[in-house]
Amino acid sequence: MMMLAKQTLSRISLVAALALCLLLGDGLRSGVSSAGAQDVHLSGPLAAAPAVKKLRLWRDMRLHVEPFFAFTIGDEYSKSLIVGGELRFHFLDWLGIGGWGGYSVAKLDTNLAKEIRSKGVTRNANRLDLPNRENFPDQTGRVNWWSGVELHFVPFRGKLAMFQKVFFDADLDFFVGAAFVGIEERADAVGRPSPGDVAFCEFAGNAMDAGCLESQLARSKRTAIAPSFGIAFSAFFQDFLGVSFRWRGIPFSYNTGGTDNNNDGQIDSNDRLKQFNSMFTIGLIFVLPPKTKTTD
Amino acid sequence: MRDFGGIALLMAALLTAFPTATQAQMEFSLDEVDEAEAEPAKRSESQGDLIEELAAGDGDTADGPAEPEPQREEIAEEIYAVQQIYALRLKRLELAPSIAFTLNDPYLPHYGLGLALNYWFTNVLSLGLNFIWYDWGIDPLERGTNIVPRIQNQFRLGVPINDWQTGLWVNFTYVPFYGKFKVRKKIFQWDSYLVGGVGFMRTQPIPVFDPAVRSFDWQTNVAFNVGIGLRIFLTRYLTFFTEFRAYMWPDQFENVDVAPEGAGRNDPATWLQSESAFVANTSIQIGFTLFLPVKFEYRLPK
Numbered sequence: 001m002m003m004l005a006k007q008t009l010s011r012i013s014l015v016a017a018l019a020l021c022l023l024l025g026d027g028l029r030s031g032v033s034s035a036g037a038q039d040v041h042l043s044g045p046l047a048a049a050p051a052v053k054k055l056r057l058w059r060d061m062r063l064h065v066e067p068f069f070a071f072t073i074g075d076e077y078s079k080s081l082i083v084g085g086e087l088r089f090h091f092l093d094w095l096g097i098g099g100w101g102g103y104s105v106a107k108l109d110t111n112l113a114k115e116i117r118s119k120g121v122t123r124n125a126n127r128l129d130l131p132n133r134e135n136f137p138d139q140t141g142r143v144n145w146w147s148g149v150e151l152h153f154v155p156f157r158g159k160l161a162m163f164q165k166v167f168f169d170a171d172l173d174f175f176v177g178a179a180f181v182g183i184e185e186r187a188d189a190v191g192r193p194s195p196g197d198v199a200f201c202e203f204a205g206n207a208m209d210a211g212c213l214e215s216q217l218a219r220s221k222r223t224a225i226a227p228s229f230g231i232a233f234s235a236f237f238q239d240f241l242g243v244s245f246r247w248r249g250i251p252f253s254y255n256t257g258g259t260d261n262n263n264d265g266q267i268d269s270n271d272r273l274k275q276f277n278s279m280f281t282i283g284l285i286f287v288l289p290p291k292t293k294t295t296d
Numbered sequence: 297m298r299d300f301g302g303i304a305l306l307m308a309a310l311l312t313a314f315p316t317a318t319q320a321q322m323e324f325s326l327d328e329v330d331e332a333e334a335e336p337a338k339r340s341e342s343q344g345d346l347i348e349e350l351a352a353g354d355g356d357t358a359d360g361p362a363e364p365e366p367q368r369e370e371i372a373e374e375i376y377a378v379q380q381i382y383a384l385r386l387k388r389l390e391l392a393p394s395i396a397f398t399l400n401d402p403y404l405p406h407y408g409l410g411l412a413l414n415y416w417f418t419n420v421l422s423l424g425l426n427f428i429w430y431d432w433g434i435d436p437l438e439r440g441t442n443i444v445p446r447i448q449n450q451f452r453l454g455v456p457i458n459d460w461q462t463g464l465w466v467n468f469t470y471v472p473f474y475g476k477f478k479v480r481k482k483i484f485q486w487d488s489y490l491v492g493g494v495g496f497m498r499t500q501p502i503p504v505f506d507p508a509v510r511s512f513d514w515q516t517n518v519a520f521n522v523g524i525g526l527r528i529f530l531t532r533y534l535t536f537f538t539e540f541r542a543y544m545w546p547d548q549f550e551n552v553d554v555a556p557e558g559a560g561r562n563d564p565a566t567w568l569q570s571e572s573a574f575v576a577n578t579s580i581q582i583g584f585t586l587f588l589p590v591k592f593e594y595r596l597p598k
Contacts, residue, residue, distance in 0.1 A: 052478055076402060076443065112402070112447070121452035129450035136451075158483075160475035170475065259450045 055295040056169055058236050058287065059090035059154060066244060068283030070102060074276065076256045077113040077140040080104040084146065086283065094154045098175075101147035109137050127198040128191035128267065129259040131212035139216045139258035141185040143277070146250075148228045150177030160235065170235040179228035179250045186258030187218035188268045195265025215267075216258070226252035232281075240290035246281035382485035383532040384592050385416035385471070392537065394583025396428050401577065403457050404440050406430050410581060412467075420471040426493075430460040436502050456549035456569070458499045460577075461514055463543060465495030465521050477528075485529040489539075492522040497543065501550040501568065510550065510567045519545035525581075533590035538582045546572035 070082040084102020091097075109117075113136065120133035130136060157171035189212065191198035201212035209215045230248035237243070253272035255261065261271040396408035407430070414424030436459040437444075447453050474487035497519035503510040525539030548568045560566045 074399070074402075116447075116451045116453060119453055123452065126450055126452060130452075133451075156477045156479055156484075158475050158477035158486075160473055160488075163472050172477075257446075257450065259446070261446065263449075 050296075053296070056236075057093050057293045057295065058157075058169060058171070058234075058242070059096060060093040060293065062090055063288040064088040064090070064096075064098070065286045065288065066283040068102070068244075068246070068281045070246075070248075070279045070281040072143075072277060072279045074278055075110060076275075077116075078107045078109050078137065078142060080143055080279075081106040081108065082146060082279065082281075088152060090152070090154075093157075096152040096154075097149070098152055099147070099149045101145070103145050104143060107142055113137055113140065124197045124199060127212055128189070128195075128201065128265070129257075131201075131216040135213075135216050139186050141183065141254045141256050141258060143181050143254075144184050144221070145182040146179065146279075147181070148177055148179035148250075150175040150228060168235050168237050170233065173232040173234055173244075173246075174230075175232070175248075176227070176229040179226050179252075181224050181226065181250065181252065182221065183224050183252075183254050184219055184221050185255045185272075186267055187215065187220040188266070189215040189218070190266040191260070195263070198265075224252045224254070226250050230278075234285060236285070236287075239292040240287045242285035242287065244281070244283045244285055246283060247278065248281060249276060249278045251276045380594055381419075381474075382476075383529050383535075383587065384419055384594070385422070385587065386419045386592075388416050388592065389588045390414040390416065390422065390424070390585050391588065392426075392583055392585040394537070394539075394581040396541075396579045396581045399578045399580060402441060403444050403455055404436055404459070406460055406577070406579075407432070408460075408579075410583070412585075414467070414469055422469045424467055424469065425464065426467055427462070427464045429462050431462065454505050454552055456504060456552060457502045458547055458549055458575075459502055461498040461500065463495060463497040463519060465493045465519065465543075467491050467493030467521070487527050489525050489527065490523070491525060491539065491541070492520075494518070494520050497545045497547075499545075499547055501548070503550060505550055505552055506554045506561070506567075509561055510564075512550070512567070515548065517545040517547055519543055527585065532592070533587040535585045535587075536583075537585055538580065541579050541581060543577040543579065545575055547575045548572050 064087070066086040066088070068084055068086060070084065072080045072082070081104065082102040083105050084100060086098055086100035088096050088098030116130070117133055117136050120130050120136060122130050122133060131139075152173050152175045154171050154173050157169070159167060160170045161167050187203055189201045189203035189209075191212070192200050192202055198212065199210075201209040201215040203209060203215045203218055205218065206214050228248060228250045230246060232244050232246035234242050234244040251274065253274045255267070255271045256273060256275060258267065259271065260267050261273055264270065390413070392410075392412040392414070394410040394412070396406075396410050398406040398408075408428040410426060410428040412424055412426035414422040416422040436457065440457070444455055444457070447455055469489050469491045471487050471489045473489075474485070477484045477486060495518075497517050498514045499517060500514045501512040503512065521541055521543045523539050523541035525537055527535045527537040529535045551567055551569050555561045555563070555566045
């Protein structure tokens, strides 16, 4: 037993020595490669200098207050115009956390919605989907308010020259988090007497809604939780002032048209369609404290 | 024998490690170079101002040894170097293959393969061509989104749709913005450019309203485009770029009204809408650019 143990011990020692030598060799090799990289710089005036000197820290332990204006893009029937604000605190120059919120102050109908309003045709077969074409914009789903919490990563930063005259600092902010949105949709309704041959609708408040005209305007509200992510380009002009251009994606499902999308003769939660909702935001960044620190 | 084998392995490992250690000794360390360079610098400090010494001539020696003059200006301890523009574009040809995705057509997705060719006649201005091919032989109604049948069923509305074949434009590109980004310890140079031009776009209406009778040929439309792009230099001749382009043209769609049989239904003149509609295709293009020649020379002031 002891003999075996001794042999095993010697083998283990040998293997350990071998591994140590290889590690040492690898370590030295990596050391050499980094020393080699330094050698390249030795002849230049920037030898051993850091990548950036006097780096302005726009985010490190600072608060960003950003009022913004936004509009949604890629909507089927109506676009939302949003006014809101964002608050971010950065623990490091490249990492922060923030919250945002906005309210849809107006909506713009798309060309498709305008076409439906002017040219849509109502028959018993599609009465549940389009009771009255004139009121179509009022039956579509919309998002009344938007909010969320997000983690911000700023891996890329630099400076930018404009027309070789104006210089300012800029960075790219990647963020991911959760969004909470207030959705308003057409209220649940059932087409009667049968799917595909609808003369009236039954919904909470009226069991005999002739022509489904009341149900077309009946609304329900809910809050949806969805992932949110995006990218922002920020440029800073003063110690305390910057501007940001932000794209944010928030995928969630809702009934965009207020229609019976699964053809089951009723309008309910099963008619919600997955939508990749996205918005473009223009914001003004106020940085607190207003004085910018710099590195050595 | 087993022990010898082990020793041989150990020797091999040491030999593997040794060359690197030897290499490490062969390298000039930062300290060594600093010391070597620092020595003459100290001497030069003790010599004082060379021009004053020359102006003084030999007269000082007659009066015996003089005390060194106090130095008037301190030598700057830090020297800042300004980096040259990383990659010059002047008199270079830019070859840029890309893929294009349409952002704003809810009815029909369009995927294009593009190629741009630009000649930079100043460092910030170029003239070039860009070409995009969209027609991949797939039935456009099969690649359509589900919104088309939804609109037909729910609103009893037909949607006139045009397919695209190709586009070719002559463009000017101007680079008003350039900068550099730091990613950990690496610095990437980048620029942002504005692009715009004129050319043509070939489109074809897809017969939806009377497919039994109507058929359409490709039609060529005058087209314009404007855009903004971002280019990141991976090397001095290879870049990654992404750009937002708006391609615009007046297009003729299928007539939604079908004339009765015998009153013009078979007349191709009634198949298209009488007025053109303005189409704005906003798209994202992603690709690489290759600058030729790959090498260039800086012109330094004499």
